Amino acid sequence: MVNIGIVIPAAGQGKRMGAGYNKQFLALRDKPILAHTIGLFEESDYVSEIVVVGAEGDIATIEELVSFYDLKKVVKICIGGVLRQDSVCTGVRALSPTIQRIVVHDGARPLLTLPAFHKFLKETETNSAAIMGVPIKDTVKQVDSAGNVLETLPRDYLRAVQTPQIFDRGILEEAHERASVSSYYGTDDASLLEWIGHPVHMVEGMQENIKVTTPEDLWLAERILTMREKER
Ligand SMILES: Nc1ccn([C@@H]2O[C@H](COP(=O)(O)OP(=O)(O)OP(=O)(O)O)[C@@H](O)[C@H]2O)c(=O)n1
Numbered sequence: 747m748v749n750i751g752i753v754i755p756a757a758g759q760g761k762r763m764g765a766g767y768n769k770q771f772l773a774l775r776d777k778p779i780l781a782h783t784i785g786l787f788e789e790s791d792y793v794s795e796i797v798v799v800g801a802e803g804d805i806a807t808i809e810e811l812v813s814f815y816d817l818k819k820v821v822k823i824c825i826g827g828v829l830r831q832d833s834v835c836t837g838v839r840a841l842s843p844t845i846q847r848i849v850v851h852d853g854a855r856p857l858l859t860l861p862a863f864h865k866f867l868k869e870t871e872t873n874s875a876a877i878m879g880v881p882i883k884d885t886v887k888q889v890d891s892a893g894n895v896l897e898t899l900p901r902d903y904l905r906a907v908q909t910p911q912i913f914d915r916g917i918l919e920e921a922h923e924r925a926s927v928s929s930y931y932g933t934d935d936a937s938l939l940e941w942i943g944h945p946v947h948m949v950e951g952m953q954e955n956i957k958v959t960t961p962e963d964l965w966l967a968e969r970i971l972t973m974r975e976k977e978r
Pocket residue numbers: 754755756757758759760761762763769799826827828829830831833834852853854855957958959
């Protein structure tokens with residue numbers, strides 16, 4: 747397998763968490779969320795370097811965290827942009843030129859496991875762009891701006907999309923470049939490839955790989971980690 751570079755966008759503000767600071771410094775089992783996330787990739791033999799993207803005011807804290815947890819594969823900590831897409835774009839540019847395959851993974855998804863990550867790499871080996879997603883558990887309805895239901899979407903072919911998302915470097919760079927020129931914004935990186943007409947493959951993700959977004963997610967993440975520790 748080729749050497750993989752990881753981009754971790756961690757430059758958000760965590761507004762929905764309401765902690766008053768970047769949620770990625772909140773502790774889960776006594777360790778910051780971001781340290782869990784980076785630590786996973788640090789342990790993977792397939793990963794050769796990691797770029798973390800943080801908000802300007804968080805860079806010093808991220809540097810301390812990287813040093814404290816001895817995260818040796820972190821080669822750069824860059825300053826992010828206004829939107830997640832801007833942050834990822836900066837991170838991609840910061841990877842060494844030798845990196846030809848890129849994984850983007852949210853700093854706020856600390857519950858991905860090494861076996862799940864390696865399974866994802868294996869399953870997507872031949873895809874130039876691939877993502878993880880999970881089947882939708884609830885019924886999904888489209889509504890209008892007044893809250894009236896327009897239709898019920900058939901959920902068999904719907905997926906809640908997660909990260910990691912993996913891409914050949916060339917196509918990810920092209921998609922970001924074209925999106926930037928046209929001011930096109932998507933909520934994940936795969937949507938930029940869809941927008942330029944490049945195929946994206948979907949594989950089964952893991953329900954536990956939640957994005958820690960609101961206080962309930964923090965509660966759930968804590969319990970999932972406690973359960974994993976007991977099972978060990
Ligand atoms: N300008 C931004 C916005 C988001 N992110 C990152 O993208 C990931 C997914 O975003 P989200 O969970 O929405 O985090 P926040 O933007 O921090 O949350 P909120 O929208 O509640 O402020 C997070 O790891 C976040 O740090 C980023 O790198 N740069």
